[in-house]
Amino acid sequence: MNDPFESYNARFVAPQTVAETFILRHKQFASLCEQTNSLLIGPRGSGKTTLLKMLKVGAQVVAWKSRTQANALRRFRFCPIYVGADRQLEFVVGNPAAEENRASISLLSKALLSFRVKFACLDTAKEISNPALRDIENLSHQFVDLGNNEAKLCKALSSVWDLGDQTLSFLEVRLRLYWQLAEMNRFLDRIKHGLNVSPREILDRAQYLSHDPIRSCESFVALFNEILDQPTKIWALCVDELEIMPDDLQNYLFSGFRSIDHRMVLKLATSPFSKIDWRGLGKDRPMAGNDYTTINLGFTTKHDTRKNDARRFSARLLEALIAAEGHIKKRDSRPLGSYVLGRSPITEANTSPDQKDAYRPPEGIHYVRFKALYERDLAFKQFIRDRSIDIDQMHLGGENKRAGNARKYIWQVACRLAYAPLSAFTRPDQSLGERPPSRKALAEVYLGYDSLLTMCEGNPRITISLMRPLVKRYFGTSKSISFEEQSTLVEESIKKYVSLLSTIRVVDPKNQIQNMSIIDLIQSIGSFFSDEVVGPVFKPEPPLTFRIDNAVPKEYVDAIGAAMNQGAFVMLSDESGLFDHGSIKDARLRFSYLLCPLYHLPLAIGGQTNLSRILSTRRPRTTRRSLTQDDLFSRVGP
Amino acid sequence: MNERLVVRNLSVPFEKMGNSAFIYCIGYETRSRFIAQEYKWWPEKTIAIEYSIGQVLSFEANQEFARQSGFKIVSDQHTLIEAAIRQTIASQRESEGTANITIDVSSMDRSLMSRVLLNVLDKLDDGETMFVLYSPSAFAERKTNLVPITNSGAAHPRLAGQVSPPDSGRVALLGLGYEYGVSLSILEAHEPDISFIFRPNGFDDRFRQAVRDANFGFDFGERNYEIIDYFLEDMAGAYDDISSLVLSTKHNSTIIAVPMGPKILSAVMILAGRLHQPQLSVLRYSVAPGGSYQDVLPEGLAVGISVTVIRDREVSAIHRIMSGQRSTL
Numbered sequence: 001m002n003d004p005f006e007s008y009n010a011r012f013v014a015p016q017t018v019a020e021t022f023i024l025r026h027k028q029f030a031s032l033c034e035q036t037n038s039l040l041i042g043p044r045g046s047g048k049t050t051l052l053k054m055l056k057v058g059a060q061v062v063a064w065k066s067r068t069q070a071n072a073l074r075r076f077r078f079c080p081i082y083v084g085a086d087r088q089l090e091f092v093v094g095n096p097a098a099e100e101n102r103a104s105i106s107l108l109s110k111a112l113l114s115f116r117v118k119f120a121c122l123d124t125a126k127e128i129s130n131p132a133l134r135d136i137e138n139l140s141h142q143f144v145d146l147g148n149n150e151a152k153l154c155k156a157l158s159s160v161w162d163l164g165d166q167t168l169s170f171l172e173v174r175l176r177l178y179w180q181l182a183e184m185n186r187f188l189d190r191i192k193h194g195l196n197v198s199p200r201e202i203l204d205r206a207q208y209l210s211h212d213p214i215r216s217c218e219s220f221v222a223l224f225n226e227i228l229d230q231p232t233k234i235w236a237l238c239v240d241e242l243e244i245m246p247d248d249l250q251n252y253l254f255s256g257f258r259s260i261d262h263r264m265v266l267k268l269a270t271s272p273f274s275k276i277d278w279r280g281l282g283k284d285r286p287m288a289g290n291d292y293t294t295i296n297l298g299f300t301t302k303h304d305t306r307k308n309d310a311r312r313f314s315a316r317l318l319e320a321l322i323a324a325e326g327h328i329k330k331r332d333s334r335p336l337g338s339y340v341l342g343r344s345p346i347t348e349a350n351t352s353p354d355q356k357d358a359y360r361p362p363e364g365i366h367y368v369r370f371k372a373l374y375e376r377d378l379a380f381k382q383f384i385r386d387r388s389i390d391i392d393q394m395h396l397g398g399e400n401k402r403a404g405n406a407r408k409y410i411w412q413v414a415c416r417l418a419y420a421p422l423s424a425f426t427r428p429d430q431s432l433g434e435r436p437p438s439r440k441a442l443a444e445v446y447l448g449y450d451s452l453l454t455m456c457e458g459n460p461r462i463t464i465s466l467m468r469p470l471v472k473r474y475f476g477t478s479k480s481i482s483f484e485e486q487s488t489l490v491e492e493s494i495k496k497y498v499s500l501l502s503t504i505r506v507v508d509p510k511n512q513i514q515n516m517s518i519i520d521l522i523q524s525i526g527s528f529f530s531d532e533v534v535g536p537v538f539k540p541e542p543p544l545t546f547r548i549d550n551a552v553p554k555e556y557v558d559a560i561g562a563a564m565n566q567g568a569f570v571m572l573s574d575e576s577g578l579f580d581h582g583s584i585k586d587a588r589l590r591f592s593y594l595l596c597p598l599y600h601l602p603l604a605i606g607g608q609t610n611l612s613r614i615l616s617t618r619r620p621r622t623t624r625r626s627l628t629q630d631d632l633f634s635r636v637g638p
Numbered sequence: 639m640n641e642r643l644v645v646r647n648l649s650v651p652f653e654k655m656g657n658s659a660f661i662y663c664i665g666y667e668t669r670s671r672f673i674a675q676e677y678k679w680w681p682e683k684t685i686a687i688e689y690s691i692g693q694v695l696s697f698e699a700n701q702e703f704a705r706q707s708g709f710k711i712v713s714d715q716h717t718l719i720e721a722a723i724r725q726t727i728a729s730q731r732e733s734e735g736t737a738n739i740t741i742d743v744s745s746m747d748r749s750l751m752s753r754v755l756l757n758v759l760d761k762l763d764d765g766e767t768m769f770v771l772y773s774p775s776a777f778a779e780r781k782t783n784l785v786p787i788t789n790s791g792a793a794h795p796r797l798a799g800q801v802s803p804p805d806s807g808r809v810a811l812l813g814l815g816y817e818y819g820v821s822l823s824i825l826e827a828h829e830p831d832i833s834f835i836f837r838p839n840g841f842d843d844r845f846r847q848a849v850r851d852a853n854f855g856f857d858f859g860e861r862n863y864e865i866i867d868y869f870l871e872d873m874a875g876a877y878d879d880i881s882s883l884v885l886s887t888k889h890n891s892t893i894i895a896v897p898m899g900p901k902i903l904s905a906v907m908i909l910a911g912r913l914h915q916p917q918l919s920v921l922r923y924s925v926a927p928g929g930s931y932q933d934v935l936p937e938g939l940a941v942g943i944s945v946t947v948i949r950d951r952e953v954s955a956i957h958r959i960m961s962g963q964r965s966t967l
Binding site (some may be wrong): 090094115116119181188498503517628 | 781782783784785786787788791792795796798799800801802803804805808818819820822823826827828854857859860892894916919921
């Protein structure tokens, strides 16, 4: 792969390539490097796979060259075994006829995971026995000289992994595993053609298909440590993408946090929402903090205090994109992001030198905006009067006073100025009305370096897909990209994102609507928030978050959870306060900032309301038109 | 068994298929009867497959046409189609000495199409030919609703592929349709190492624009993909392209084929899928109709391919057949 950012999914990318493009999230990686069980949680594209793959010795060989990186390497001494997942089985046996073979399919899906674990064990053994490791500082401790022990180990594996014939090399073990996989495919063939295959029949003919994934790994570890005389060697079984595995496998792996061999730690990666009822495991349920450490790759907490962390991470990724696109060597580079994109009209506190002057009359950028809205928006004028705020005096006093009087309304003011119905007109009956400004393009408040970084949410995939076209445009012209051009490219990215979300199906709880998309729900929530922001009353802290209260039907909860796994919603707090994965009942969510321009919403947290309240204000489907492609960026509202 | 399929383009008029048996379906689109109506088929050699769901819009008119034409109407229920095909091929061999079957895939969904094509191919003997016809739709403004994917899976159990070792690569062959965002969603779900995206070129440029609009100007973001143009008049060329890609990648990859867009591409991918089992999985994605069913009118022409089955023969024999076909078309 010539371009390190060519693919933004690390699943099928070689660890070495992942390492070349890796932007380290120090705190999370440090936590992952602890010799404890870990649960890595994050929506799609948040970097779970990248982080897990970076543990692999093969990745470390390539990229960990700086002092910081070397320090990170020294942090862990366990030996990582990386296991990926995919959806192949789902397509092979995912037809209705296969329903009758549910027990057998469940057995085979577990067997398939066992195969993946065994292959991963072999990959790891090969990596750590690579003689090149011996000479790499900070990595030499991972090297294991197999000497003449490969044959001994393989012989032993032949027995514990039921390989049939005796094997004497890793290659032979691999070949036997291929053969066993082919045998498994024979059973799958029968199932997909509608034949009944009982678990007993499978096990009578292929005992190895009953192997337990974690036990298969444990047996490898036990043999390796014994034969190589390294009784204290610790291994990490790293299993990625739990969310695309069947529920029973997720449950099984999660339970492993409680029962894994003392020579191993378990590191699992998954999306934040799961339909599985973990409470069903009762008191045997592994507990966050005791049995495992939760590492949440979302940057959000209750008060959004980590918003700046997310921005900083996206900024680093942006600089890396610029360097890659411009073939700029790292040592020559100085930050270019803010030059390429220009600063946004609204910047985070203390991130721009001219912020204080922004409130100063007559030309301060915020002053101008407050003043303009004050003159055009009666609701805002009333609000300012009620609060006895003097717009001409906003620049005076300290940051605290400014924060109280102005800063917290900046986004509100900007959104109303851009989208609220401020143009008065006279109706035929002589009554007065107001119409919103005609606007198809994105308002400037969403554009520029600061806002775009906020919209990236610290999510590598969103950052790359949003920023990459902009960076390419920059190197095409070598000029800062105008807001107009940014608007076009950002809209395109948002449209793609919405189209992806739209394919998520919602089961209508009343069974009246056959083909309901998550977009229906997003549209309802977005329109509700939009009314709160640009409606007839100026609300200083409009609700921009919602709580999944008990009155929300399960079908909607599931669909919102699925959308959250895709990054459409961000969890601000959950029932446990641990940002654990599982149910989102009672959780407080906000829209992804990437969706906010679609509904003209501030890139801020705002107040909270219950989702059931939002849904109760929806018009019935018969009078609602579902969102179309043409509606994106042309109108808001149902 | 050593089997090959010799796939050639057909050109109108289709007189060479004169004695062929004909299979098509009675769907809800007006288009579904176009080829049955336009060309001369023997009523006793024609099977009209009747959908048991979606009996809306033009379905009744299509059903009436089939009845009046004296076609044999067969339900799409399990085994009935298979039995009708078996019977038709047998009686054709009896009367003609050889079996040639023509299938109009224009209004068949991917599952039904797989059933029919696989069944016919299984029953054809060496040297017998299956003709696959397709009637492009007349352009109509498409619905642009953002719709969910309601179903996905193998188009047919026999085209489901297999589970492969974790070190296999992943290749996608994706046909573009004009359902907004669906192609992107498919790429997102499967995350192939490389995707070959098949872009349709038909007879009406408005389609091209509609496909472009639904697929973000053919910009699929930060992915490793290549766009391959195919032409409805040259589906044999598309078959060759697909076969070449499958042959060159199947040794170290699992391949998924997702034929969105014109049904004739689905037919071609099903043919390739049959030949390259178990390395190639042919998948279908069902998208919820944008609010309601939409009638589709025919453009007024037909395109197609001939598929000759070659079994247990030497390469020289295949050359002879191919040169023979060239002279008759």
